[in-house]
Amino acid sequence: MSKALSFFASRWGILSAGVFIGVLAALLQKMGNPPNMGICVACFERDMAGALGLHRAAVVQYMRPEIIGFVLGSLLAAYMFREFRARAGSAPIVRFILGVFAMIGALVFLGCPWRALLRLAGGDGNAIFGLLGLIVGIWIGTLFLKSGYNLGRSQATYTSVGWMLPLIMLGFLVLMLIFPQVPGQEKSGVLFYSPKGPGSMHAPLTISLILGLAIGFVAQKTRFCTMGALRDLILFRQIHLFLGVIALLAAAFITNLILGQFQPGFAKQPVAHTMGLWNFGGMVLAGLAFALAGGCPGRQLFLAGEGDGDASVFVLGMIVGAGISHNFGLASSPDGVGPYGIPAVIIGLLVCCFIGFTMREKTA
């Protein structure tokens, strides 16, 4: 057991996690997930918001089993290695707001950091603008961190607090089993499905769930985090987590080449638009919100699985944010940004700066 533990915490551990996620994401695409979207935490949580009817964008409604698997796989790893610790109370309302704006920013770009890497690995040049935005957003976040920004301490709490998000995810899975997709129909029982569009594209449920569980398990143990990778590089000149990001990118690129999924270019890339400035701007907002909340969307799911109630609130913020994004016309589409996407990014940046400037611990 201790050998396994030291492997997961080692450089080889984080490299393996990156390779594992990169290969499985490309394979999930091959098995039915949308193009350059083998895994996208933001897009998949948006699809889940659609499945619940929190928005009614007909093409993006599906209760993604990968997300359910991420949380439950992390829970499994946390219990197996005795790392489950229920904790909560570090400014949950702020984490909710950060989750909302993180999602708004990510949906202006059309993807989370994982998908930004997967889009690049699939040849989508627009992802470069998104990744540059992510770096700038995280860099701004590190400036706040250096000046004392801090959301305060969490408290140890009842075990059941830590179980809330895993139980919600389990509930979503049960709903999927009771109300399975009916081909060609938009509704099955209480759940919405997409008869066409990205929401209709998915790998078989069992495969998505099992691979999600496996990724959740490995990522919980290795602490894989795309935001942390860039933050630690900027803040501490530390490359540990960054190795995982590079491994993901390289592994997805090679797997895409082998599977014939690499299509280089800028125009007509799948589920993407070519408005460079707003690909950049959306991810500045998302990157800053991730940095202020202490984790990328994937990492927040893994933290939620190991008992972190504050990360769970961030996840719920992202799901609600997806509803707001589509209902208010903030989310982009292949035609470009939504009618109110640009003002939403500006408001989001102002809100994040308000949070960053006003939540600083005074140093002696």
Next chain:
Amino acid sequence: MSRIVDARGLSCPQPVLATMKEIEKGPSGEIVVLVDTDTSKENVCRAASGKGWQAKSITPEGSGYRITLVKG
């Protein structure tokens, strides 16, 4: 007399930031860091070793760990 950093309840990257701040205050000696998650334990040890500090001991304390870092 060792210096103490209480990073319990703080989320990433605060435990490392607080430890680094203490490391910058003095080039050698002993620093005790209290953390409450395994992630914080790993991150603090990794960051400290990058600055030439060694984890002399890591003992369970409460629901977390007491890490004793030494240098010099």
